Every structure is written in structure tokens, then in C-alpha cells.
Amino acid sequence: MRSVQTESLVLLNEMPRSMLDFLKKLFTPGPKVKKVDISKRFILEAPTGQGSMSKVFRAKDMNSGRTVALKLLDIEKTKRFEARFQGMKVKKPSEGEIAVQLRHPNIVKTMEYGVTTKNEQYLVMEFVDGPSLSYLISLQNDIMKQNRIRFMIELGEAIEHFHKQNWIHRDICPRNVMLDQDHNIKLIDFGLVVPNTPPFQAPGNRTGTANYMAPELIKRQRTDQRIDIFSYAVTCYEMAARRLPWEAGATLEAVMQHINAPPDDLQRLVPDLDPQVCQTLMKGLAVRPEDRWPTMGAMLEPLREAEARRAKKSS
Numbered sequence: 001m002r003s004v005q006t007e008s009l010v011l012l013n014e015m016p017r018s019m020l021d022f023l024k025k026l027f028t029p030g031p032k033v034k035k036v037d038i039s040k041r042f043i044l045e046a047p048t049g050q051g052s053m054s055k056v057f058r059a060k061d062m063n064s065g066r067t068v069a070l071k072l073l074d075i076e077k078t079k080r081f082e083a084r085f086q087g088m089k090v091k092k093p094s095e096g097e098i099a100v101q102l103r104h105p106n107i108v109k110t111m112e113y114g115v116t117t118k119n120e121q122y123l124v125m126e127f128v129d130g131p132s133l134s135y136l137i138s139l140q141n142d143i144m145k146q147n148r149i150r151f152m153i154e155l156g157e158a159i160e161h162f163h164k165q166n167w168i169h170r171d172i173c174p175r176n177v178m179l180d181q182d183h184n185i186k187l188i189d190f191g192l193v194v195p196n197t198p199p200f201q202a203p204g205n206r207t208g209t210a211n212y213m214a215p216e217l218i219k220r221q222r223t224d225q226r227i228d229i230f231s232y233a234v235t236c237y238e239m240a241a242r243r244l245p246w247e248a249g250a251t252l253e254a255v256m257q258h259i260n261a262p263p264d265d266l267q268r269l270v271p272d273l274d275p276q277v278c279q280t281l282m283k284g285l286a287v288r289p290e291d292r293w294p295t296m297g298a299m300l301e302p303l304r305e306a307e308a309r310r311a312k313k314s315s
Helices: 004-014 017-027 075-083 095-099 133-139 142-164 226-241 275-284 296-314
Strands: 042-050 054-061 067-073 110-115 121-126 177-179 185-187
Touching (some): 042 067, 067 075, 095 110, 095 121, 133 142, 133 177, 133 226, 142 226, 142 296, 226 275, 226 296, 275 296
Antiparallel strands (some): 042 054, 054 067, 067 121, 110 121
């Protein structure tokens, strides 16, 4: 009978090299963090947005001379959020640790993250000089109407890339999406992201934007990447219909209605929208996760087919 020590050595030897490298990084103390004096490093030119746990500024980086988006996380709110994961065997990565790994044309690029001399976490990101998706949804101008399926695909591809890195976003909604000057989608916020692993899929962590939350998240049940598929479907529905699939709720309790009430038929609200797009989004809104699209990639296929038909007709 083999000893516990022998068993452990066998398990380590059988592990893939990538997993061994990951564990080594996880349990090896990192270098001492050098804190950055924001007032000396950056010129804050204008506030560009405020999230539930952060403020974002357009700023001039004196080191590089570039205009960047500087995100500063609120200390107390960040502590309260991170406290939800205390006691877990695996440490939750910070927003900066996650964001700096993401490289996709439809995800905002994060160049640097760290801690300020005031102990705030900060992220230095590319500056996206364009409107929010929320603004275009409310405006419903020609840009939105002519490009809405393309916007859906680009956002879906950003989420697909994100999912392939084994994350759950948990807050897909129009206010977390920007458009650059060429009207390309940019997913911009990763403050509520968790790994797509059993400890972080456990019931109880109800975070997100109420009107875009999947039913299983609202009911504090086990979650996985399909909560992002639900939120994505709500966001795309709103791109097409300029309204939510249900009457908007001012509180989480009011939002509970969409657990039991079916969404309004998108085809009826937007008769000129490709029926395949309508069917695709309605499936994404299914109450039960097993009735939705199993992956973001699978959901994108019919949307790409619909966009190809649209482009062929307009050419």
C-alpha cells in the first residue's frame, strides 16, 4: 500500500505541465508591489464613467505620452465584494489580473494594473473614444439599425473568447459595452468576473445588473457560463427592440417576475428582424439553463448566417 507522500508525488507527476506552472505561480509569493502615485504619473483630463465599484477617467500617461482610460477601484466597495470569497481554498484573481490577460479586438485592452499610493487598485486601459451601447440603444439611429446584427456578433465573439479563457463575466449588459470611432464593439468591464470552476459556481453569489440576471442567479442556485448567455440575449433583444424582454424592474424583487413570465415575442415587436435572429435570442432567454444555447459559439452560428443573408441582400 502506497504512502500519502508517494500518492502525492504520483499525482504531481501525472499533472500537465501547464497545471504545474499554474500551481507554482499560485503558491509562490509574488514580488513586492511598487505603488504608483497617480497624481505624478497621470494628468486626469475628464471623468468618463462610474461603475458600481469604480471611477474611470480619460488621462494622459506621462510615462508613455498616450491618452488612456484610468480606472480606480473604490477601496471599501472592493473589499466588501472580495470578502464574499474569503475562506475559499483558491484565491479569486483581481480585476487587473484577469483584464491584462485578455487579447481580443472586441475587448478593451488593459496594459497595466497595480496599486496606488492611496491603496486603490488601478487599471490602465486603452481609451475608447465612442458612445456606450446603452446610448445607441436609446437613440435607435441608423447606425444601430443597420449594424445591430454585426454588433450582436462582435459582442458574442468577445464573450466566446472570454469563456474560452475559462471565466464567467457575470455582468453582461449595455452599460459595459462601448463602441470605438469605427463603430466596433468593445467589452469594457471585468469587476465581477470569477473563474468558471466549481468553487465559484456554487450557489449564493448574487452579483450583476438586476434586469440582466439569469433566473438561476436571482434564485441563488448554481451558476456557470450560461448566465452570460442569458444576459447577452437580454442585451441583444434590447438592441433590436429598444426595450427589455419584460417590464423593467426597479428592484431585484421586481425583476423576479421574469422567472415565471415568458419574454415578449421579439418577432412581434420587430417584424423586420430576421426570424432566425429572433429565434436565436428567444432561446437564449430560456428560464432553465439547459434549454438555452450550451455555448456562446453555438449561439453565434445562426447569427452569422443571418448577417451573411443581410449583407448579400444589401450588396
